Amino acid sequence: xxxxxxxxxxxxxxxxxxxxxxxxxxxxxxxxxxxxxxxxxxxxxxxxxxxxxxxxxxxxxxxxxxxxxxxxxxxxxxxxxxxxxxxxxxxxxxxxxxxxxxxxxxxxxxxxxxxxxxxxxxxxxxxxxxxxxxxxxxxxxxxxxxxxxxxxxxxxxxxxxxxxxxxxxxxxxxxxxxxxxxxxxxxxxxxxxxxxxxxxxxxxxxxxxxxxxxxxxxxxxxxxxxxxxxxxxxxxxxxxxxxxxxxxxxxxxxxxxxxxxxxxxxxxxxxxxxxxxxxxxxxxxxxxxxxxxxxxxxxxxxxxxxxxxxxxxxxxxxxxxxxxxxxxxxxxxxxxxxxxxxxxxxxxxxxxxxxxxxxxxxxxxxxxxxxxxxxxxxxxxxxxxxxxxxxxxxxxxxxxxxxxxxxxxxxxxxxxxxx
Amino acid sequence: xxxxxxxxxxxxxxxxxxxxxxxxxxxxxxxxxxxxxxxxxxxxxxxxxxxxxxxxxxxxxxxxxxxxxxxxxxxxxxxxxxxxxxxxxxxxxxxxxxxxxxxxxxxxxxxxxxxxxxxxxxxxxxxxxxxxxxxxxxxxxxxxxxxxxxxxxxxxxxxxxxxxxxxxxxxxxxxxxxxxxxxxxxxxxxxxxxxxxxxxxxxxxxxxxxxxxxxxxxxxxxxxxxxxxxxxxxxxxxxxxxxxxxxxxxxxxxxxxxxxxxxxxxxxxxxx
Numbered sequence: 001x002x003x004x005x006x007x008x009x010x011x012x013x014x015x016x017x018x019x020x021x022x023x024x025x026x027x028x029x030x031x032x033x034x035x036x037x038x039x040x041x042x043x044x045x046x047x048x049x050x051x052x053x054x055x056x057x058x059x060x061x062x063x064x065x066x067x068x069x070x071x072x073x074x075x076x077x078x079x080x081x082x083x084x085x086x087x088x089x090x091x092x093x094x095x096x097x098x099x100x101x102x103x104x105x106x107x108x109x110x111x112x113x114x115x116x117x118x119x120x121x122x123x124x125x126x127x128x129x130x131x132x133x134x135x136x137x138x139x140x141x142x143x144x145x146x147x148x149x150x151x152x153x154x155x156x157x158x159x160x161x162x163x164x165x166x167x168x169x170x171x172x173x174x175x176x177x178x179x180x181x182x183x184x185x186x187x188x189x190x191x192x193x194x195x196x197x198x199x200x201x202x203x204x205x206x207x208x209x210x211x212x213x214x215x216x217x218x219x220x221x222x223x224x225x226x227x228x229x230x231x232x233x234x235x236x237x238x239x240x241x242x243x244x245x246x247x248x249x250x251x252x253x254x255x256x257x258x259x260x261x262x263x264x265x266x267x268x269x270x271x272x273x274x275x276x277x278x279x280x281x282x283x284x285x286x287x288x289x290x291x292x293x294x295x296x297x298x299x300x301x302x303x304x305x306x307x308x309x310x311x312x313x314x315x316x317x318x319x320x321x322x323x324x325x326x327x328x329x330x331x332x333x334x335x336x337x338x339x340x341x342x343x344x345x346x347x348x349x350x351x352x353x354x355x356x357x358x359x360x361x362x363x364x365x366x367x368x369x370x371x372x373x374x375x376x377x378x379x380x381x382x383x384x385x386x387x388x389x390x391x392x393x394x395x396x397x398x399x400x401x402x403x404x405x406x407x408x409x410x411x412x413x414x415x416x417x418x419x
Numbered sequence: 420x421x422x423x424x425x426x427x428x429x430x431x432x433x434x435x436x437x438x439x440x441x442x443x444x445x446x447x448x449x450x451x452x453x454x455x456x457x458x459x460x461x462x463x464x465x466x467x468x469x470x471x472x473x474x475x476x477x478x479x480x481x482x483x484x485x486x487x488x489x490x491x492x493x494x495x496x497x498x499x500x501x502x503x504x505x506x507x508x509x510x511x512x513x514x515x516x517x518x519x520x521x522x523x524x525x526x527x528x529x530x531x532x533x534x535x536x537x538x539x540x541x542x543x544x545x546x547x548x549x550x551x552x553x554x555x556x557x558x559x560x561x562x563x564x565x566x567x568x569x570x571x572x573x574x575x576x577x578x579x580x581x582x583x584x585x586x587x588x589x590x591x592x593x594x595x596x597x598x599x600x601x602x603x604x605x606x607x608x609x610x611x612x613x614x615x616x617x618x619x620x621x622x623x624x625x626x627x628x629x630x631x632x633x634x635x636x637x638x639x640x641x642x643x644x645x646x647x648x649x650x651x652x653x654x655x656x657x658x659x660x661x662x663x664x665x666x667x668x669x670x671x672x673x674x675x676x677x678x679x680x681x682x683x684x685x686x687x688x689x690x691x
Contacts, residue, residue: 216536219556280533282526285515289523292512299510300524301495360514413562 020224035413038354040405041369044398045376052380059383063248065240066261070182072375073263074099074326075342079349079367080267080274081318084311086350087278087291089359090139090146092315094131094153095346099323100338101157102127104164106324107171107333110178117177121324128320129313131157136309146312154343162335170334173327181266182329185259188245194265195237203230263325267368270321274314274364287311291360322346341392348395349374352402358410373398423486425450425615426471426502426584431480433466440466442639444480448584448615453606455626455647456619458636459659464619467636468586471617472504473497485583503577504586507593510573513562517554518542520561521576545579546571549608553601567598574605578614585609586617591625603629623652637662642669 031039053060078095085092092098102124110120131153138149165171173179186194206226213220241260249257278284289297290307298304319338326342327333351357352373353366377398381391424447433441441463448454458464469475471482473491482489484500491497497504511520518535521542527534542557551571554564561569570590577585587606591599607629610616620626626633627647634644635658642662643650650667657664 213536216540218536218539219558281531282528282533285519285523285526285533288514289512289519292514296510296512297523299506302524360512 020222023222023225033413036354036405036409038363038366038369040402041353041366041373044352044373045369048373048376048380052376052383056380056383059380061248062243062246063257064379064383065243066185066248068372068375068379069244069261069264070329071379072371073182073261073267074322074329075345075349075374076267076368076371077270077322077325078319078342078346079353079371080270080364081315081322082346082350083355083362083364083367084274084287085146085315086355086357087287087359087362088308088311089291089357090308090311091150091347091357092135092146092153092312093150093343094135094157095150095315095319096338096343097154097157097161098128098131098316098338099319099326099342100161100333100336101131101164101323102320103323103327103333103337104161104171106178106327107173108164110175111171111173117175120175120178124324125317125320128316128318128323131319132313132316133309135316136312139312140305140308158339161337161339165333165335168335170332172332174331178324178328179331180262180328182261182263182325183331185244185257185261186265188259191241191245191260194260195241198268199230199234199237202233206230263328266325270318271364271368278364283307283310288360293360341395344399345374345378345395346371348399348402351406352398354406356406356410357403358406370402424448424483425485427483428471429481429483431467431470432478433463433470433475434478440639441470441477444636444639444641445644446634446641447644448617449632450583450615451610451613452631453610453616453618453629454632454634454644455630456617456634456636457621457623457626457655457659461638462636462659463639464636465588468504468588468617468619471497471586472502498580501581501583502586503580503582503584505570505573505577505588505590507589510576511561511569514560516560517557517564517572520572521545521579523576525580541579542575545575548612549575549578549605551575551605565598566594567601570594570598570602571605574602574609578609582614584615584617586619588619589621590618591620591622599625623655626655627652635659635668637669640669643667 049060058064078099082092082095105127106120106124109115109123110117115123135146135149135153138144139146162168185191206229210220210223210226244260244264245258247256247258249255278287286297286302286307289300289302290304294304297307322342323338326337330337346367349370350362350367351370353363353368353370355362355366355370374395377395378391381394386394426446426448428444428446431441431444431446432439444463444467446456446467456464456467466475470477471491473494473496476492482491489496489500491500491502512523515523518539522538527538527541529537539557546554546557549571553568553571561572564572574585574587574590590602590606594602603625606616606618610631618626618630630647632644633647633650633655635642635655637658640662642658643664645667654664654667658668662669
């Protein structure tokens with residue numbers, strides 16, 4: 001293979017360099033072909049936000065926006081972990097109560113035993129990792145379907161939480177650091193600084209990749225598209241930080257309430273880390289491969305069992321972080337932490353965001369977008385004064401709609417060959 | 420072309436419990452040549468390939484690779500020698516793109532991060548080296564490719580690692596006429612680049628279109644391995660179905676081969 005001689009006629013350089021127009025039309029063709037990604041979630045989010053804002057002006061206030069973030073945080077974090085399991089076409093029904101168990105451990109360690117917050121956080125995350133290892137071993141090595149293993153976990157962990165909670169009493173979480181996670185805000189300056197760092201970092205990564213690829217003569221997205229991506233992120237972050245930095249206290253003289261909730265940069269950091277793992281490391285590549293075709297992955301020398309165990313570990317570990325945030329927000333842990341609708345909301349968030357239940361397709365960002373949709377429904381319908389009953393029905397319908405879109409787009413993708 | 424074979428097997432025996440699947444099989448694959456491995460269903464083609472690729476252990480016999488005796492005990496051993504097998508299907512992940520599939524399990528990295536530009540360049544060079552011009556973009560998902568293009572990607576994946584022997588298990592079985600021609604052309608090009616190619620096929624037209632030698636298996640015995648130019652279409656069919664054709668193949672009663680021990684006077688692996 002004489003590299004320099006054949007490079008000129010390589011398939012990559014046969015296709016004409018893409019322009020902004022061809023980029024847009026390519027995207028449109030993929031969407032029509034069934035590769036819709038997170039588009040339904042984004043549209044749903046916009047429609048819901050506009051609808052609720054018209055019906056209840058109080059929806060579109062800085063105070064409520066901050067509420068949205070803290071309300072949706074726990075579910076979003078659990079959903080981010082679930083994406084990994086869903087990518088293999090597996091399911092983790094125990095993630096909700098796993099987060100409950102971890103929260104109970106947290107509360108016991110910090111309040112009952114009186115250890116500092118970081119010991120408690122570590123204990124909670126380690127608990128999550130252990131739970132995930134056991135689930136993963138049962139699925140990968142013993143060969144029990146994940147649905148059954150995690151259904152058993154769902155039941156058993158519920159009991160574990162009850163036992164840890166001394167048969168129903170709730171344990172308060174009063175540690176300042178832990179309470180701050182979901183209840184305090186960054187100072188406005190720090191908010192702006194982090195937003196600027198995020199945009200700057202994203203721009204650096206995008207531009208470096210663009211330069212690297214064009215230097216090697218590979219196909220690149222047009223620079224205008226790259227600039228638009230960076231600009232888009234800057235606008236979104238800018239508006240969000242601006243709104244969250246507005247004073248939202250009812251009485252400024254008593255207490256000032258402004259800034260980005262601390263949980264937001266935590267979610268953003270985990271989003272960046274997990275996205276990096278999935279998109280830029282060979283481990284992430286192998287997760288997609290096993291989800292797409294486990295046999296091909298095995299023949300390529302990938303240790304399928306190890307990948308399978310690891311995604312359950314990540315899922316339960318993220319559930320632990322979700323449990324910590326839930327405990328922080330409620331200032332306490334009770335036997336129902338991580339129970340009731342948490343798991344279904346988390347699965348719903350991942351699927352609404354565009355992660356396929358059939359495996360092989362999904363991103364961590366899906367969980368965040370889907371989590372936002374769920375939080376908006378929950379919050380908006382609460383403001384409209386609907387009962388929990390109606391909320392559940394609507395959320396169920398939205399989940400069903402998302403799963404329907406997933407199934408239909410798969411059929412369409414199979415027909416057109418795009419995916 | 421070359422006088423010494425790249426891979427030579429002698430006296431290979433393999434049985435599954437009481438069923439002897441391969442009996443004293445001799446086989447040779449020469450560099451720069453396409454060797455077609457033909458035989459009816461159950462003749463032992465797949466088993467032989469799995470022995471070569473290290474998936475099944477053999478009970479007796481020797482492997483000679485590049486002039487020296489080797490033992491192949493696992494797929495890893497085979498890959499280390501430069502033996503790659505392209506399976507009919509199950510080799511590609513639909514949800515990954517061409518580059519990702521070609522490097523699956525052997526990704527290039529710089530530190531922790533995947534080195535996408537290098538992989539994309541290497542993939543482009545490999546495909547260009549095989550004169551493949553049918554794929555539009557290296558970044559399209561494999562699910563959007565036609566059957567022939569998929570097979571092309573699978574073959575290119577095998578070539579990417581400087582392999583010396585490529586075994587293709589029925590690469591054209593599921594393809595249409597035009598795509599079959601495309602893949603056969605690629606198979607021919609592999610041999611012209613100096614690789615030893617083993618082609619398993621049921622299709623006589625394919626075999627005669629592309630192969631230099633034909634090896635025929637009949638009920639676990641290698642009944643003939645001859646130059647394609649020295650044999651006719653109907654002779655190959657006779658070898659496949661009856662184990663003999665004129666002075667080629669098994670001597671003695673063809674019907675007696677399926678039972679008991681092999682007759683003493685047969686000439687397994689007779690190369691004319």
